[in-house]
Amino acid sequence: MLPVKITRIIYGLLIAAAVVIPLVLFSSGFFAAVSKRVLPGIEVMGISLEGLNKAEGLARLAELEKELRATRVLLRYQEDSWPLLLNEVGFNLNEEEIMEAALSAGRSGPLLQRWQERKRFKKTGLSLKPVIEFDREKLAGRVNELAAKIIVKPRDASFQINSDDTVTIIPGSNGIGVDLGKLEEDIINVLSEGKKREVNLSLTTVPPARSTELLESMGVKGLLASYTTSFDPSKTSRTYNISVAAKAFDELLIRPGHEVSFNKVVGPRSSEAGYKTAPIIVNNEFVDGLGGGVCQVSTTLYNCVLLANLDIIERSNHSIPVSYVPIGRDATVVYDAIDFKFRNNTGDYLYVKSYVSNGHITFKMYGNTAYKRDVSVNTWIVKEIEPKTVYETDPNLPKGEQVVKQEGSKGFIVAAERVVRKNGVVEKREMLPSSDYSPVNKIIAVGVMERAVPQIAPSTPAPSPVRLNEQVSGSQGNAAVTGPAGPGGSDGDQAPASGSGSPAVMVIPGSKPPAGGGDAGGSRAPGGWSAPPERNGASP
Numbered sequence: 001m002l003p004v005k006i007t008r009i010i011y012g013l014l015i016a017a018a019v020v021i022p023l024v025l026f027s028s029g030f031f032a033a034v035s036k037r038v039l040p041g042i043e044v045m046g047i048s049l050e051g052l053n054k055a056e057g058l059a060r061l062a063e064l065e066k067e068l069r070a071t072r073v074l075l076r077y078q079e080d081s082w083p084l085l086l087n088e089v090g091f092n093l094n095e096e097e098i099m100e101a102a103l104s105a106g107r108s109g110p111l112l113q114r115w116q117e118r119k120r121f122k123k124t125g126l127s128l129k130p131v132i133e134f135d136r137e138k139l140a141g142r143v144n145e146l147a148a149k150i151i152v153k154p155r156d157a158s159f160q161i162n163s164d165d166t167v168t169i170i171p172g173s174n175g176i177g178v179d180l181g182k183l184e185e186d187i188i189n190v191l192s193e194g195k196k197r198e199v200n201l202s203l204t205t206v207p208p209a210r211s212t213e214l215l216e217s218m219g220v221k222g223l224l225a226s227y228t229t230s231f232d233p234s235k236t237s238r239t240y241n242i243s244v245a246a247k248a249f250d251e252l253l254i255r256p257g258h259e260v261s262f263n264k265v266v267g268p269r270s271s272e273a274g275y276k277t278a279p280i281i282v283n284n285e286f287v288d289g290l291g292g293g294v295c296q297v298s299t300t301l302y303n304c305v306l307l308a309n310l311d312i313i314e315r316s317n318h319s320i321p322v323s324y325v326p327i328g329r330d331a332t333v334v335y336d337a338i339d340f341k342f343r344n345n346t347g348d349y350l351y352v353k354s355y356v357s358n359g360h361i362t363f364k365m366y367g368n369t370a371y372k373r374d375v376s377v378n379t380w381i382v383k384e385i386e387p388k389t390v391y392e393t394d395p396n397l398p399k400g401e402q403v404v405k406q407e408g409s410k411g412f413i414v415a416a417e418r419v420v421r422k423n424g425v426v427e428k429r430e431m432l433p434s435s436d437y438s439p440v441n442k443i444i445a446v447g448v449m450e451r452a453v454p455q456i457a458p459s460t461p462a463p464s465p466v467r468l469n470e471q472v473s474g475s476q477g478n479a480a481v482t483g484p485a486g487p488g489g490s491d492g493d494q495a496p497a498s499g500s501g502s503p504a505v506m507v508i509p510g511s512k513p514p515a516g517g518g519d520a521g522g523s524r525a526p527g528g529w530s531a532p533p534e535r536n537g538a539s540p
Contacts, residue, residue, distance in 0.1 A: 090135020397447025
């Protein structure tokens with residue numbers, strides 16, 4: 001048993017340790033929160049993060065990422081080599097994740113473990129593994145471009161249509177490509193360890209996207225149905241639109257039970273999608289619009305689908321009959337408004353082929369010939385609707401005159417049915433969606449323009465005689481004289497002077513007025529006639 005004095009000393013030391021050690025740990029940041037600063041000795045890719053808070057660390061890592069993106073890694077394969085710029089392959093340094101690891105280092109686990117880790121960090125340091133990411137698509141594209149000479153592309157299995165409309169499968173084959181997963185790991189390692197920035201490429205087998213086995217399992221054996229319509233190839237814009245829309249369906253594979261939307265497959269009919277302006281039907285009239293001709297594609301496909309005995313989900317007719325199919329067998333479409341939809345009701349895949357050439361568009365539907373049936377489509381007019389005659393005033397036509405602006409046409413309600421036969425025996429008879437075509441009114445323009453009164457051609461009148469308006473003396477008597485206007489004078493006709501009983505004398509223009517004077521007369525002055533003198537205080 002220890003002496004009492006020694007025991008007291010030991011207890012005192014323990015108490016002191018219990019007080020001092022926590023103080024030391026707190027002062028050293030041992031219990032500091034993760035959001036504080038990175039502990040001493042911690043770095044990533046040779047860049048020290050010691051003493052940095054999160055914002056400061058993120059800024060330093062952003063600078064590092066900028067430098068790394070400008071770095072080139074040399075790719076080698078046997079005797080060949082190619083420089084790969086990291087910025088071209090979507091290189092990204094995940095700064096957030098790296099800083100979380102840096103701030104958490106030495107701050108988790110039991111106290112003793114934390115103390116030991118921090119002691120080791122100070123002595124030997126801690127090098128964090130960088131969190132690096134690549135854009136796999138960009139990496140694959142750039143590597144395949146650089147190392148094209150050593151890469152063999154896989155070949156997909158495909159369907160071959162024979163002259164008798166049977167289907168043969170052309171087998172696919174494997175390719176040879178770069179192991180991109182290993183390449184990413186190798187690049188990260190050479191960057192992390194500060195080694196020479198070179199990596200050796202590893203090759204791997206690349207299977208085709210469509211293997212022979214996959215196509216064999218689809219059950220596509222031969223032709224189920226086909227349908228062709230004609231158009232005028234000289235209408236180049238409409239022909240182009242037909243080709244663009246039909247191409248969207250070429251080699252389309254349809255899964256069993258899958259519903260197909262024409263609008264989803266073809267997409268918007270816009271100038272950005274390559275469509276041109278051609279006639280479309282609006283308010284029972286043909287007007288120019290983007291995508292004119294696409295409805296002939298949907299109509300041709302509709303008839304092919306009917307003959308293949310597939311389910312019709314949605315179909316609408318045009319507002320007026322069209323010329324390229326029998327009445328009641330058209331299918332109009334308007335993007336985001338009116339669609340044509342059908343379903344693959346067979347137990348195997350369907351394979352669609354489209355052909356546009358020499359003024360004809362053809363759809364062919366291939367599948368498992370076990371589902372092939374003899375199909376006929378019948379349509380008949382249920383009701384005819386007579387057009388109305390509409391009179392419209394026309395201000396450019398003479399009043400009462402009439403001109404036919406638009407010939408009318410009948411409207412129709414049309415019924416349709418599909419008859420399905422197997423070995424000559426009717427297996428199914430079903431009614432198809434009916435068609436309601438609007439009549440087109442006859443429009444007659446009626447003139448309302450009033451007839452104008454005949455106009456007289458303008459002419460120049462003959463000169464009028466001039467009257468004397470001044471008193472003249474001598475044998476002529478008092479008379480008014482007309483001549484060049486002087487001050488206070490007038491060039492118009494006037495009555496005889498007051499108190500004069502003599503008649504007015506007519507003077508031919510250009511002759512001289514009579515000579516002489518009187519108290520009402522005027523005297524000749526240079527440049528014209530002078531006014532007569534005042535008489536008895538009165539104005540002249």
